Amino acid sequence: MKNYYNNQPNGYLESIQKGLLAVRSYDLRVSRGIGTREEKLARLKKELETADAIVVGAGAGLSTAAGFTYAGDRFKRYFSDFEEAFGFHDMYTGGFVVMNAAPEVMWAYWARHIYFNRFFPAPKPVYQDLLSLLDGKDYFVITTNVDHQFQRAGFDKKRLFYTQGDYGLFQSMDPKVQETFDNEAWTMRAMEAQGFVRDEAGIFQIPENGDVSMQLPTELIPTAPNGDPVAMNLRSDDTFVEDAGWRKASAAYSDFLRRHENLHVLYLEIGVGANTPVIIKYPFWAMTADEPKAVYACLNFNEACCPEQIVEQSICIQGDAEAVFRELAAPKERRS
Numbered sequence: 220m221k222n223y224y225n226n227q228p229n230g231y232l233e234s235i236q237k238g239l240l241a242v243r244s245y246d247l248r249v250s251r252g253i254g255t256r257e258e259k260l261a262r263l264k265k266e267l268e269t270a271d272a273i274v275v276g277a278g279a280g281l282s283t284a285a286g287f288t289y290a291g292d293r294f295k296r297y298f299s300d301f302e303e304a305f306g307f308h309d310m311y312t313g314g315f316v317v318m319n320a321a322p323e324v325m326w327a328y329w330a331r332h333i334y335f336n337r338f339f340p341a342p343k344p345v346y347q348d349l350l351s352l353l354d355g356k357d358y359f360v361i362t363t364n365v366d367h368q369f370q371r372a373g374f375d376k377k378r379l380f381y382t383q384g385d386y387g388l389f390q391s392m393d394p395k396v397q398e399t400f401d402n403e404a405w406t407m408r409a410m411e412a413q414g415f416v417r418d419e420a421g422i423f424q425i426p427e428n429g430d431v432s433m434q435l436p437t438e439l440i441p442t443a444p445n446g447d448p449v450a451m452n453l454r455s456d457d458t459f460v461e462d463a464g465w466r467k468a469s470a471a472y473s474d475f476l477r478r479h480e481n482l483h484v485l486y487l488e489i490g491v492g493a494n495t496p497v498i499i500k501y502p503f504w505a506m507t508a509d510e511p512k513a514v515y516a517c518l519n520f521n522e523a524c525c526p527e528q529i530v531e532q533s534i535c536i537q538g539d540a541e542a543v544f545r546e547l548a549a550p551k552e553r554r555s
Contacts, residue, residue, distance in 0.1 A: 230473030238501030249524040252535030263534050266514050270485035276499035277362040280490020284540035286342025323434040330409030336366050337386035346372035348544040359475040380468040388452035390460040391443040399452045399462045405441050483512040
């Protein structure tokens with residue numbers, strides 16, 4: 220872990236340490252929770268209404284529910300040429316495979332990846348649905364997602380912590396340069412250079428003749444303002460840049476948790492898998508166990524569970540987030 224500075228708290232590191240310490244004391248027997256699905260939904264609805272604060276922890280499952288799938292029809296539509304040329308079958312794998320390609324090809328791929336997962340409108344209004352459920356509540360969001368969909372949906376920027384980076388940012392490959400650089404303008408130029416065309420809504424689409432290029436002109440290979448080569452600002456190793464914005468968000472997360480200690484806090488985990496449990500899942504378990512008034516809610520397509528140690532304080536709901544949000548909102552809509 221990197222050292223923090225400017226005397227700001229590091230909520231990222233603090234919560235990870237708390238989670239790891241707690242999970243080592245668990246026997247790791249897990250439960251699917253108590254009650255029927257209807258009872259769990261009713262309890263979660265009540266918690267959303269009565270909690271003093273809500274801490275949302277979101278993983279890839281939330282973006283998947285919003286339609287940001289990395290394989291299948293969406294991949295075939297926008298990356299079929301790369302699939303044919305390189306043999307990969309999803310966007311995630313493609314990001315690694317093209318690292319061995321010519322820079323003009325690699326960055327053409329990444330321009331598409333960035334655009335369709337960062338600047339393209341979400342196919343489904345799942346993030347807006349979540350924001351509606353949080354209306355009027357004191358909330359904070361920590362997420363491992365890098366697609367920026369919380370902010371695009373209207374969440375308060377000051378209440379968001381993107382721990383793993385942002386598709387919309389580059390960083391210098393020089394480790395001495397601890398800054399990030401906005402890549403939106405470059406991405407739009409790179410999409411045009413590949414032959415994508417804007418529709419009436421200003422959204423890039425495949426042209427009618429299907430003719431798009433898999434490489435950029437050499438002069439469009441991105442660089443930092445000082446001319447250095449760049450990389451994506453995505454956490455993959457210790458070269459990840461935690462810039463001023465990241466540090467401010469980490470400190471805000473720490474402050475939010477501190478201010479709500481021992482209150483009725485709902486730790487709402489959505490779509491978090493088993494790949495990086497130390498960032499959200501384990502800390503949420505630990506904070507729930509430490510705070511008698513706290514409640515842990517886990518929404519997951521098929522992995523909603525909790526440790527036996529906190530089962531009485533937990534709500535585990537299996538299912539797609541889109542469907543769960545709709546079920547939670549439906550009673551309010553019927554009363555109006």
